[in-house]
Amino acid sequence: MSVDIRSMRLFVAVLEMGNFSQVARRENMSPSSVSRIIQQLESELGAQLLYRNTRAIVATEIGRQYGQTFRAMLSELDETTRRVHEREGSPGGLVRINAPVVFGQKHIAPWLGELWRAWPDLKIELVQTDEFIDPLADAADLLFRIGPLADSGAHARIVDRSELLLAASPGYLARHGIPETPRTLMNHNCLVYKGAMGLQRTFFSRPGTTPQVMTLSGSLTSNNAETLVNAALSGAGIIMMPDWQIGELLRTRQLALLLPDYTVSTHQEPPLIAMLYPHTRYLSLSVRTVIDFFIDRFGSPPRWKLPGDKREWCWQPDQKV
Structure with a gap:
């Protein structure tokens, strides 16, 4: 009998995920290839390891026993390999x-x-x-x-x-003005992310005040954040994006920060x-x-964080476009 490590790993993965397709995607294989390897493993062991039907794959009693054994063996093998690498530095x-x-x-x-x-x-x-x-x-x-x-x-x-930030290109702000409060965003073209949850409410808050709740709208919605960022760079409108995504664009002045005194969020906690x-x-x-x-x-703080006073990253009408 000869059982290879790859077969053991695939069998354990099938037990954990419950189907061949997920294992195949993870391993960059076809489901038929995963199935064939499991069948070869059953042949080597001389035992049926899995019950197969159209809804699910379930381990037989023998399959559960082999699964426990394989997990223990693979865990010990992995730990030994890690220790060897660690000793070698x-x-x-x-x-x-x-x-x-x-x-x-x-x-x-x-x-x-x-x-x-x-x-x-x-x-x-x-x-x-x-x-x-x-x-x-x-x-x-x-x-x-x-x-x-x-x-x-x-x-x-x-x-x-x-941290969510509101931003627009200097060109857009030169043409349409700078929104000074959350309510004035209603007079602007907002480029809005629309994912699987649909349009989300946005909370604008300042210390000591009741948060203002709004649903932003405009001429463009997309489920792709980078599409919205590129549209904003072209001067199409205002975006609300996380700091890790647009921090560099603000640093290089390709975008300008809006409403710097407000905390912007779509969740109770960032x-x-x-x-x-x-x-x-x-x-x-x-x-x-x-x-x-x-x-x-x-870095600490992370390199995408804006340094200093947030107002420094806003656009002023006397700045070049």
Whole structure:
């Protein structure tokens, strides 16, 4: 009998996810390939491991026993490998990262060249999606999340609180004027994000005052944030975006900050930006190295935060367009 490690890992993944399709997507394989490998494993072991039907895949009693054994073996193997790398002091191997699309484009991908120059034996698999990801089911080594963390079931390294900002191009403000209060936004063309939850209410608050609640509107809605940012850069209107997305555009004066005295939010609490990683007794040297690398490169406070008084980043009518 010869059972290879890859077959064991795929079988454990099928038990955790409950179907071949999710495992296939994660492993960049076809569902038929996953099914074939599991069938070969059953043939090697001489036992049926799974009940298969159109609705779900369920482990047989023998399959559950093998699943427990495989998990223990793979866990011990992984821990041994991690300790060996740690003793050798050289991060290496594959680190799987999951991140929101735009955050990955702006704050992960630009640093990878420097990461590899420092640790050339590291390999990165970067999966970018704006869907909610379960850090336990996805099996990522490191997951960047922007949002609530209470249900994550994983360790979290907090990076920042995501802060919403209102901004427009100097050209737009020169033509249409500067909104001085939240209510005056009703007289402007707002470029609005419309995701799966539809249009969201926006809360504008200042210390000692009752928050004003509004639903922004204008000539453009989109489920793609970068589309709205590009439209704003063209002078089309006003956007509301997180600081980590438009901070650099404000620093370079391509966009100007609006309503600097107000806190803007669509949630009761600003969403957290965090790095999640699984509970484990020994965090691998490679994953720890990647976490520390990005924490260092993001900076404290993070480099996307606007320094000084926010009013410095507003546009004045006497400034050049």
